[in-house]
Amino acid sequence: MASSLARRLGAPVTAVGSAHVSAAQPSKTPLVPPDDAVAPVRHPEAPAPGELLGSHYAQCFGCGGEQPHGLHLEARAGEGVNVTAEFTVRTAHQGAPGLAHGGVLATALDETLGSLGWLMHVIAVTGRLETEFVAPVPVDTVLHLDARVTGVHGRKIYCSATGRIGGPEGPVAVRADAVFIEVKVEHFLDNGRNEEIQAAMSDPDQVRRARAFEVNP
Numbered sequence: 001m002a003s004s005l006a007r008r009l010g011a012p013v014t015a016v017g018s019a020h021v022s023a024a025q026p027s028k029t030p031l032v033p034p035d036d037a038v039a040p041v042r043h044p045e046a047p048a049p050g051e052l053l054g055s056h057y058a059q060c061f062g063c064g065g066e067q068p069h070g071l072h073l074e075a076r077a078g079e080g081v082n083v084t085a086e087f088t089v090r091t092a093h094q095g096a097p098g099l100a101h102g103g104v105l106a107t108a109l110d111e112t113l114g115s116l117g118w119l120m121h122v123i124a125v126t127g128r129l130e131t132e133f134v135a136p137v138p139v140d141t142v143l144h145l146d147a148r149v150t151g152v153h154g155r156k157i158y159c160s161a162t163g164r165i166g167g168p169e170g171p172v173a174v175r176a177d178a179v180f181i182e183v184k185v186e187h188f189l190d191n192g193r194n195e196e197i198q199a200a201m202s203d204p205d206q207v208r209r210a211r212a213f214e215v216n217p
């Protein structure tokens, strides 16, 4: 890690030309699993159904307990490769007066989908996330989210989520389909800012959480 960080920190700043969007751009990965995708497998040591998953990083805007304006989203393991989660919309999350910001709602969906990795013991990051905003979500609403993996194809994890107002059977407010891409822990070590990486690495709880994801049978 140190060498890759040093390389990154020592790298000259190179100008990045503005991307020329043309027909040569690769087409986007579809959001539905291809025909040869396989069903997701629940890891034998996945948290028991109903168990709180906890935060993967205390500073995470989605689930971290140390972010005063974060979502403090709490996710629980489902019986399959699925999770449920709750997020209370606070005043800090407004877009329009008294209503949740769409980007914040997308974050809640993203975070819930991201927590599916706990059930497969896989580290994955969002590659594509498509959200549908079905109804406005007022401040103080408890948004009930559920997310599930719909298929796995190589490193690609296809998943979908729904957010409902007021309860698990409440009216649908938001939906998302996403493709997450499996990565190694080096993804974070190589790309994260040195300061936060060093702080995380010196926190035994953080290292334990990262390792829990790394072990695959």
Ligand SMILES: CCCCCCCC(=O)SCCNC(=O)CCNC(=O)[C@H](O)C(C)(C)COP(=O)(O)OP(=O)(O)OC[C@H]1O[C@@H](n2cnc3c(N)ncnc32)[C@H](O)[C@@H]1OP(=O)(O)O
Pocket: 029, 056, 062, 110, 111, 114, 115, 117, 123, 124, 125, 126, 127, 128, 154, 155, 156, 179, 181, 183
């Ligand atoms: C620990 C859990 C944290 C959870 C927090 C909540 C979730 C988040 O918000 S994560 C943060 C947001 N996401 C990111 O920052 C990711 C930024 N992107 C990247 O780092 C890279 O583009 C990354 C890692 C996704 C893919 O790069 P790389 O490993 O080089 O992929 P690559 O080898 O080119 O492609 C692998 C496969 O994935 C597909 N793929 C790659 N990128 C994407 C993408 N953006 N969308 C869809 N599919 C993609 C490729 O088509 C390829 O598919 P196939 O095997 O069929 O050919």
